[in-house]
Amino acid sequence: QARGTADSHSDVDILVISAIKEKRRKLMVDMRRVLDELEYAFDVIILTREEFERDSKIPGTIGRYASREGRILYDNS
Structure with missing residues (x-):
C-alpha cells in the first residue's frame, strides 16, 4: 500500500514501534x-x-522495508 502498487489482493502491513515487550502478543x-x-487485510x-x-x-x-x-x-515520540 505505501509504495502505491497495491491492488484488490494486497494487504496492509502495520508496524508498531513500542517499548512494550512483555505484552506484545496481547x-x-x-x-x-x-x-x-x-x-482490508492487515498484518500487525x-x-x-x-x-x-x-x-x-x-x-x-x-x-x-x-x-x-x-x-x-x-x-508519539
Whole structure:
C-alpha cells in the first residue's frame, strides 16, 4: 500500500514501534480484533525501537522495508 502498487489482493502491513515487550502478543491480538472490522487485510508487527533500528539495516526484514518505504501513521515520540 505505501509504495502505491497495491491492488484488490494486497494487504496492509502495520508496524508498531513500542517499548512494550512483555505484552506484545496481547497487543497484536487486540489490534487484529479491531482491524478485522475493516474491509482490508492487515498484518500487525510489533517491534521495540532497538529491534527496529537493528532490522532497518538488514535486507529483507520488515524493519528495512518500513524504514525505506513505510509511512508514519502516528508518532508519539
